[in-house]
Amino acid sequence: MTERLFDSTQSSFARDVWASASVLDSDALFAHAERHSTKPHFSMQTHMRYCDQSPLDLFERFGPHLMSIEARHSVEGGGGVARLRDDGRSLQGYVAIVPGSQSNVWLIATDMKASSEEYDRLLTPMLDRLSGRLLAGWMSTRELEESLLRLEQEAGCALAPGRVASKGYDRSSIEFLRHGSMSAVLEELRQRSLHLQSVDFKLLAADGREVLSGGVNKWYRVQYRGGASYAIRHYLLDALESRLVSHFAKVTVCHDTPNESRLTFKFDRDALMDRARHEKLVSVLSQMPRVSVCAFHMNPYLHVSVADYTDGSSVNLLSDAADRLFVIPGPRCTSGSVSRILDAIYNDFAPGMVAEEEDDKSEWAALMDTGR
């Protein structure tokens, strides 16, 4: 395979980013993107990941098992650009990696078209196989809503939703809703008990001009198609970065007291009412890739042990009441794994959120009054 063949497929955006890898940071990345966004069909996908080391180092270290990799490092910040190649299929793509404004947050960006063969065979497997290291968070419907409303508010522009993907628990289909305003979409989702998965949107100035075109999904993937990159960076990405940091703070695993300290996942509504619902939850967990489950007890309370082969985490999930689930990390357990497990539960079982722990002592006292 010759270099020339690949070069002919290289986009002008990728060429510029590759050439300026040594000085690439998020400002430079978005400046390149904005400049190239006037070209037809341009879009840049940005995956936000939580990681205590540079994703580029992980790409270089583990990626060669999957594909050919060449990296150019930035002089500062630990980022750079990776050229990914699948020689057998003559596929090539460029991925820019820049540190976010919060520590441990990284932006992994590419102009490869989502669901193109390059994207599916180069970037997707890389992110998937490194998912134990490059942690992907997730947002509840409310959090995603808040992020969108904040973008609208801070930019002072109307947010016009385009394609909206949502999901219910009783069906697996993705629905596409088209509406005039974001609030109408959100209201409809609420009424139909659907969860927001992703939104493509345009920001419209008061005079009706389209000032930004982009999209965002609940797994912190942001799409930039053109327009005011300042707005998407500062009114959306910055907010998402803070949200990602606080997401992983909420699921932090305390390693001092393994098997003892716990998190409480509080369901929005009763979700673990009976054996059938317990079995459903166990089934959802067992469908997770690279995870095995063992229900030590199914009913009337639930005790499931979860092993996550992504990174060797082990967690106990316990529930004694329909509206909550306790997450008790084992001695080897990562916050990434806790996040993945709760993501599966939220996405495929029932909505809820990590809540403050209740006080045992007062409950004991109240209980003795009920002795019969």
Next chain:
Amino acid sequence: MSEKYTVDDLLTGFSTYEQQADVVCCWHSWYEGFVEQGTFDHYPKRDLPSGDRVTPDFVVEFDDGYRLVGEICRLPNQEDGFRRSVEQALRYTQVGGDADVMMLLRQPTAAECESRMIREGLLTDADQLVVVSYLRDATDVKTCWWFQRATHIRSATFRDTQLGDKSLHILMTEQMKSVPVPLRFGLGYRSRFPFMNDEPPALYTAAYLWQSVFNMVLGEDDYTERLVRGEPTDINVTVAMIKEICDANGIHLKAAWATAALDLLREARLAEKLGDGSYDVRYGKIRATPGGSHEVHQQIAERLAHSTVSSTGPEVPAGQTQIF
């Protein structure tokens, strides 16, 4: 099909043990979380005056010399077995100090069993053994274990009035109450005390090792390597290594239990015993068979029950067994 195993028997043994381990955790939470007096010994070993060493299910020791010895009994119907079980529990009154024995029996049969003990002269009015029934109840919003005296016929009671309104004598004998212990409190102990003194069924230990111990054999980079290479690798374990991991994490597990579990996994074609006594375990997500279970303990049980492989038979190659 295996003549040695049925899925039902394997799973019944698994859940019986799980339930008993839960009851011990429940009492642990009662004394540590609520009474806040006494020292709870989850894995007691005591020497009787006769020199015999006994291992009841739990012992709570108080500063003033009072002892509460807990023993969960599954009394066999058969006469000899029934008598021996009661005699064994009665011996626990000799563990030292002022010891009361709490004999825990499942509620549906507890009262009947106590009457039989009295009728057959196995238990006198003066024996410091109190029969307590246990029942798990999920009809409330929060699931509880309920404990109460099986019958109130005998005078023997708990000598723990020094605990005031947390005394079992006052609660269970004087006030004739059922004592509720919410599972929630015991649940916190389940992860730290997955085993009790009694020997677990090998299936229980095997499932525990698979879910909570084998994961610690590999390092962080090993997992990433496995993932990017796209193939699960066997892990090599020894009984000593398992014991060490458990000890380091405060998990009470006997070497013999680990051996039994590894041998069971070998029979289930999920492990291979090597010449040096170590085992190669096909560690990873176990491939579900069509119509088969997705849960580890059930998958092991199904593989055992459907095994036609003799104990020295051929091993299944790793690639056919586990996936990611």
